[in-house]
Amino acid sequence: MTNNGIDLNDIAARYLAQWNESDPEARRKLIRDLWAEDGAQILVDPPEAMRTAAAELNFPIPALEVRGHHALERRVERAYDMFIGTGHRFVQRGETTALLNHVIAITWSMVTEDGAVVGGGLDVLALDEDGRIRTDHQHIAVA
Numbered sequence: 571m572t573n574n575g576i577d578l579n580d581i582a583a584r585y586l587a588q589w590n591e592s593d594p595e596a597r598r599k600l601i602r603d604l605w606a607e608d609g610a611q612i613l614v615d616p617p618e619a620m621r622t623a624a625a626e627l628n629f630p631i632p633a634l635e636v637r638g639h640h641a642l643e644r645r646v647e648r649a650y651d652m653f654i655g656t657g658h659r660f661v662q663r664g665e666t667t668a669l670l671n672h673v674i675a676i677t678w679s680m681v682t683e684d685g686a687v688v689g690g691g692l693d694v695l696a697l698d699e700d701g702r703i704r705t706d707h708q709h710i711a712v713a
Contacts (some may be wrong), residue, residue: 576701582666582676585695585703588646589660597650601642606698610637611645611706653684657683663690672697 572597584604613634616687621631636645655662658680667675673696680689698704 572612576672576697576700578666578668578674580686581674581697581701582662583696585676585693586662586678587658589611589649591650592654594647598643601646602639604703605642606702606704608638609642609703609705610635611708614707614709615711653680658688669694672699 581604584600588600588604591600613666614680616634619708620634624631636642657700660678663677663679669675673694676710678685678690678693681687689710691708693709694707695705696705
């Protein structure tokens with residue numbers, strides 16, 4: 571599937587590959603090739619503990635954001651250590667969906683080594699003219 575000449579399935583495959591990649595150098599290259607230099611990932615639904623703490627202080631629920639290649643590398647590395655390094659992997663669920671011109675949605679699951687689904691979510695990616703990710707609004711929920 572393409573959108574203005576951008577292969578959306580390739581974007582989705584590389585997006586998931588960055589999270590699953592075990593080699594730090596290969597992971598860094600995936601990130602630098604996939605993301606715009608000032609690209610940002612926004613975790614729309616932060617963990618329950620953060621939402622509760624914010625509510626207790628009478629603050630709105632905060633969205634969490636990382637921006638730029640270095641911060642994205644740290645974010646992906648931490649997710650790798652927490653999930654992939656403990657025997658999970660991320661797999662695409664369903665087809666990549668074109669929402670608007672240069673905006674796509676990817677649904678995914680986190681699975682165990684035996685394929686059991688233990689989590690998942692939806693990422694809405696806004697792409698630049700070159701097909702690199704400008705923003706990623708990540709929604710996490712158990713699938």
